[in-house]
Amino acid sequence: MKYIIATACLFIGFAGFSQSNVNEIFAAGIDDAEKFTDNYLAPVSEGALYSLANGWYNSADAKPLGGFEIAIVGNMTSYKNDKKIFQLNTADYDNLRFQDGSMSKRVSTALGDLEGIGVYVEGEFLGISTREEFDLPTGLASEGINFIPSGFLQVGVGLVKGLEIKARFLPKIAAEDVNIGLYGIGLQHEITQWFTSENALPVAVSAVIGYTHLNGSYNFTNTNVVDGSDQHIDVGMEVWNFQAVAATKLKIINFYGGIGYVSGKSITDVLGTYHVRSGPLQSETYVDPFSFIRKVDGMAATLGAKLKLGFFRLNADYTFADYNNLTVGVNFGFR
Template identity: 65%
Template sequence: MKKVIFLLFTIAGLNVYGQSNINEILAAGLDDAERFTNDYLAPVSEGAMHSISNGWYNHGEAKPLGGFEISIIGNMANFKDKTDKKTFELNTVDYENLQFDDGSTSKMVSTALGDIEGVMVYVVGEIAPGVNSREDFELPAGLASEDVNFIPSAFIQASIGLFKGTELKARFLPKINTEEAAIGLYGVGVQHEFTQHLPAEKLFPVAISGVIGYTHLDGTYDFTSTNIIAGEDQRIDMKMNTWIFQAVVSTKLPIINFYGGLGYLSGKSTTDILGTYTVQSGPFQETYTDPFSLNKDAKGVRANIGAKLKLGFFRLHADYTLADFNSLSVGLNFGFR
């Protein structure tokens, strides 16, 4: 069960963020900490928005009035081969205080998705006339260093047929709480089948529809104080909102059907670094309260292809999405009509 909880929390990059003691970066000063944290967290936020936006449909045909389906859906947004999402260039010219321990001025370092370890940095400054203080620490690695190369999401989804050609959908992940973290998800969507409006729609071998879906995720992670940073109530609060707009086409066969879609994703995440942080070592010993907030957008065209197997009340589906983060979605479905 602990492994399942771990995977769910990596959706928002919260677990790896806390484990890596990234709050130590505040020892470099508030501006440097905000710049680094933004570059470090941005890719995992973007990937998570792609992951939670999958799974809105498994057929182009809308359910008839009273027809329903309940699904358990899991998604995996892959980043194994995405070097541009796993690393970023840290140029000390852009920072006020942060320096590489080996004297480099520019170096590729890990994002929250990456696996570059052992990058040592330091800050130095005068704390009294003629007296300098220096603090050394290691930059955090990311999920790939833990042999995790995908961002997962999972939820329960229900669909019900309303008036002709229209299907209402809702998804939900009840709030999961552990000692250090909490995460929850909900969303609502609608699918409308255009082929139902054609005079001889039953004669057409395909169904064509449009899907709009909205998903909201929120998560928190309380992380432990380090030797460098003391304080109270230190936590990350992350919120994500995504929209998808998709055109879908599928076959209309009794047992197995194939479907595909083309559309657009728009999303935004907000990450608040909350609590009190007291830098108690190094040249910049200050106390920060709720130091900063980070925003990340995700936008782009997406296309997918999949198949659905229907065996009476029981159904299975799987599809693969091509986007900025390619992803796999699988679902176990129970339905009527």
């Protein structure tokens, strides 16, 4: 249950460090641990960036001066099966070996569900042969979670000349060993207002730009193989979304679509002290061992619909990208 709660709050899957004992990989040495952890976390970092990029608009019709909308926005980002695995070739590792003698094998990423893949580290410590065996970690799919969730509050306020400013935020929250918070700012400009009088066309066209920043951390527990202190992960993410948006301008239900570009970066710091207690490297201690940087750049296309009933609005859309995404928004506003 702790694993599922932490995953839902941090949504980037790093709770797997605790549940699946990823820190046991330090028994294979710092170089092997860094290589494995980078491959293990890469897809969930990329998927989280795409998740954060979504939800900036539900119409191309910018709000007039003084118009506003408050929304609760939720994202569910899906991923292809090839994001759930990576090929681990022991020739690329100094000490890590498969227990069944395989040289290369598909293993789980933080999004995957492969279980029971045994590895070992073998060598001498103080002249005595020693061997340490453990299982590689599995991922979110093994808990029945096949998407990356995110959610936040978002506010839009109309200014002048078809310009609308937007802000999103998730107040700093803590749940068990997780801390997370995000903020973002965006602008939407209705281009059609410059060329036609109001309501002259049944459609509106806008340009949207949005920036989102997330900070999160997860503190994970020790294991029998590797102990230490203050073992945690700090995550920083920032992502830009640039979109051209078109939408109908009907009274009750409207349809909208957008196409554009997503660009983002995540920095993951694996921090704390890691002391190897068993195996040939049991005298080794690693402090703040490594960091990873992941970048995403790609096209994204969105199709959606919005239902408006007085002050209440409900919208849903689907974005096609390297990681597809479903966005649902519950909105309250006044035009």
